[in-house]
Amino acid sequence: xxxxxxxxxxxxxxxxxxxxxxxxxxxxxxxxxxxxxxxxxxxxxxxxxxxxxxxxxxxxxxxxxxxxxxxxxxxxxxxxxxxxxxxxxxxxxxxxxxxxxxxxxxxxxxxxxxxxxxxxxxxxxxxxxxxxxxxxxxxxxxxxxxxxxxxxxxxxxxxxxxxxxxxxxxxxxxxxxxxxxxxxxxxxxxxxxxxxxxxxxxxxxxxxxxxxxxxxxxxxxxxxxxxxxxxxxxxxxxxxxxxxxxxxxxxxxxxxxxxxxxxxxxxxxxxxxxxxxxxxxxxxxxxxxxxxxxxxxxxxxxxxxxxxxxxxxxxxxxxxxxxxxxxxxxxxxx
DNA sequence: TCTCCACCGGAATGCTTGGATG
DNA sequence: CATCCAAGCATTCCGGTGGAGA
Numbered sequence: 001x002x003x004x005x006x007x008x009x010x011x012x013x014x015x016x017x018x019x020x021x022x023x024x025x026x027x028x029x030x031x032x033x034x035x036x037x038x039x040x041x042x043x044x045x046x047x048x049x050x051x052x053x054x055x056x057x058x059x060x061x062x063x064x065x066x067x068x069x070x071x072x073x074x075x076x077x078x079x080x081x082x083x084x085x086x087x088x089x090x091x092x093x094x095x096x097x098x099x100x101x102x103x104x105x106x107x108x109x110x111x112x113x114x115x116x117x118x119x120x121x122x123x124x125x126x127x128x129x130x131x132x133x134x135x136x137x138x139x140x141x142x143x144x145x146x147x148x149x150x151x152x153x154x155x156x157x158x159x160x161x162x163x164x165x166x167x168x169x170x171x172x173x174x175x176x177x178x179x180x181x182x183x184x185x186x187x188x189x190x191x192x193x194x195x196x197x198x199x200x201x202x203x204x205x206x207x208x209x210x211x212x213x214x215x216x217x218x219x220x221x222x223x224x225x226x227x228x229x230x231x232x233x234x235x236x237x238x239x240x241x242x243x244x245x246x247x248x249x250x251x252x253x254x255x256x257x258x259x260x261x262x263x264x265x266x267x268x269x270x271x272x273x274x275x276x277x278x279x280x281x282x283x284x285x286x287x288x289x290x291x292x293x294x295x296x297x298x299x300x301x302x303x304x305x306x307x308x309x310x311x312x313x314x315x316x317x318x319x320x321x322x323x324x325x326x327x328x329x330x331x332x333x334x
Numbered sequence: 335t336c337t338c339c340a341c342c343g344g345a346a347t348g349c350t351t352g353g354a355t356g
Numbered sequence: 357c358a359t360c361c362a363a364g365c366a367t368t369c370c371g372g373t374g375g376a377g378a
Contacts, residue, residue, distance in 0.1 A: 083363080286341060305366055307342070327375070328341070 001236040001243075007199035008229035010222065013058045018194060019187045020056050023178055027060045030176050034122050034149055035068050042143065042150035042172060046157045047180025050220030053153050056180075057126050061151070070121035077128045084135040088112060091125055091142075115145055126151045131160050132315070140168045182219035189214040191221055192228055200232060205243045216252045226258070227251045263318055271309045273297055278319055283331045 006012055017024060033040050045053045061073050074094025081087045088111040097114055125142075127133070131154045142148060154160045157177065161169050183191070192210045205228075213231070217224035230251035235243045264272060270293075277292045278284055284292075294300040301309075310330060313319050320331045 085363085302367060303341085304343085304368080308366085311343085323374095 001201055001204055001241075002199060002232055003201055004199040005229075007195050008225055008232070010226075013055055013062065014194065014198075016194075017052070017056055017059050018191060019183065020052055020180075023056060023180065024060060026178055027056065028063065031060065031064055031124070031149075034064065034071070034124065037122060039122075039146065040149050040176075042152055042175040044152045044154065044157070044160075044172070044175045044177045045180065046154055046160075046177060048155060048182055048220070050217070050222040050224075051180040051182055052221060053180050054126075054128055055221075057128075057151050057153060061124055061126065064124070068122070072121055072123040073125070074123070075126045075128065078131075078133040079129045082132050082134050084138050085111070087127070087133060087138060088115065091115065094125065095120060095123060112141055115142075115148070118145070118147060120147070122149060123147055124149045124151065126153065128153045130154050131156075136164050136168055139164070140171050143171050183221055184219070185211060185214045188217060188219065188221060188224050192224055195225060195228060203242070204232070204235070209243065209245070209248060212248060213252070223255055223259070226255045230254050263316060266316070267313070270297060270301055271313060274306065274309055275313060275318060278330050278332050283322075283329045285327075285329055289330060 002008075007014070027043065027045075030040060030043055045057060047053050058075060065071050065073060072095050074091055076087055076090040078087060081090050092111060092115060095118060097118070125148060127150065130139070130152045133139070139150075139152075142150060152172075152175070157179075161172075164172070189207065189210045192213060193207070196205055196210070210228075213224055213227050217227060227248070228251075231243050231247045234250060235247045238247075240247070264275065267275060273296050274289065274293055277289060277296070290303055290306055293306065310319065310321065314321055317333055320333050322329050322331055
């Protein structure tokens with residue numbers, strides 16, 4: 001049933017990106033000066049998850065590579081490499097300058113100096129999930145490095161800028177912005193059709209079924225493709241010769257559970273307890289939350305630490321805090 | 335309107351950790 | 357092996373803020 005499993009992976013970048021012509025054209029024309037060796041202002045891609053930001057960025061940069069003989073590129077996911085050190089290390093890695101750098105013996109500023117000394121070919125760095133970067137000042141420093149061209153990806157423009165201090169924000173003001181809207185069901189269904197064409201035997205799934213998947217994914221391409229992957233996998237494990245409704249239903253449930261599990265994996269036990277309490281109650285005031293938490297764990301952390309946890313979970317989009325001081329309540333998200 | 339209270343979140347401080355180094 | 361050191365984590369302290377009630 002599955003002829004090419006790669007096309008269902010999260011990292012897969014298709015050779016042809018559909019439904020984003022305007023964005024691609026705009027992005028490649030913005031990157032155009034690089035082909036002449038000229039630097040560009042940073043480019044910011046904004047939009048909800050699963051709208052093709054990462055995919056399109058990698059695709060366009062890859063296209064650029066085909067045109068420019070001397071070009072270095074690097075993709076950095078700031079969720080995974082969220083500290084200043086790790087991000088810088090990744091960036092240096094892209095130009096092979098990481099020799100003799102160790103966590104202890106090398107202060108982070110040495111990494112920055114080394115990057116400043118870079119004299120080689122134009123360098124394009126994609127910083128994905130840049131809002132997860134802990135030290136936002138790094139953006140300011142990177143911005144000043146010659147030959148370094150930044151492509152920043154984040155969910156929400158206002159939220160990103162709210163977390164930047166004045167100095168960094170004003171440095172990023174002139175950046176080119178490209179916004180991504182959620183996919184419609186039609187677009188999503190046709191994206192799925194392509195994946196089916198590339199990765200599955202013909203006639204194992206109907207267009208109507210693809211629309212069902214698209215509908216369940218609510219505009220998020222990553223979820224849609226994940227559901228398709230799981231449905232195809234279960235169908236082939238059950239030796240079915242086509243994907244049936246029950247495969248899709250199960251896959252939708254599993255995909256949702258998987259997302260929840262993946263985010264929860266990132267939490268410590270204490271954070272999970274807090275998350276559970278909020279899940280159970282739907283919404284809860286700070287005082288009540290702490291009492292419930294302190295009752296459930298053996299050695300509760302302090303209130304201040306709980307606030308740090310909650311802040312982190314809010315940043316991960318697991319919960320939302322409604323209201324500032326006074327009548328604040330924590331809600332579940334998603 | 336003033337005061338008290340709960341809570342937020344920044345900063346400083348101390349403890350732990352894990353890899354480098356001699 | 358013991359030692360060293362920066363990063364990460366939790367805690368303490370504290371100024372600031374909004375809401376409830378005198």
